[in-house]
Amino acid sequence: MLVPLLVSMAIAQSTSATGGCDRLDAADLTALERRAALDACATAVHEQPIDYLIERVSLLAPHDPRTEIYGDLAANWSPTELAQSAVSTKLLAIFNGAGTNGSARVVALRALAAIPADQRPAEVRAIDQVTIEINALPSQMSYDKKNFSVSPGCLVHLILHNPDALEHNLLIVAPGALAEMGIAGDRMGQTPDGKAKEFVPPSPKVLTVMGLVAPGKSKSLWFVAPMKAATYPYVCTYPSHWRTMNGKMKVVAPESNP
């Protein structure tokens, strides 16, 4: 049959050309379409879908925009399959891995959190989760929420709503780095590719990145809170926004936050 043959050739080509499978990462797929794409990609390389997903997750770069896609796939996986010890052990290894970048760690923790607590590896039996929603205030160059607190190592789901007429991003940065990162964003506004880079300064002081959110849109971002108790600024680095469009994420150990 010619058509299935062509389809399988196309899958093989896209797999071999990129070392991955492009269509899994395509924007605007429904959850069902994305799962079907994952199954096809895994089949093309003779792997089980969950193993294929875990491999892809382990290769995510820091601040990888596919963190949400893979995280949603992992978090909606069958808890029974995630709880199998071969699978949960791999997820835990990614979460704990030396040098594991932030994106892989976040997706691994989301997958582990999808396993019923009594079936999780002991090390992650208690996973603290919190959802934080922030709005860009129309015509005020400001977030509505100026601070929030989380516990160390907490799994945070941050949602930014943008009802303003301008684009905004949200970066969580190292303690004390607000002005430095804000000024770096201003400078990127004078470079030809600043917008393409969503005004995210290439600095290790940028801990977590939510890229530009268009007017009228919302974006979701998952991250693992730092283990060190401190105050971490969050800021919009769209040029000239940072002075007023910022806030503070306080990481507070539970015993000092009764």
Ligand SMILES: [Cu+2]
């Ligand atoms: Cu802004």
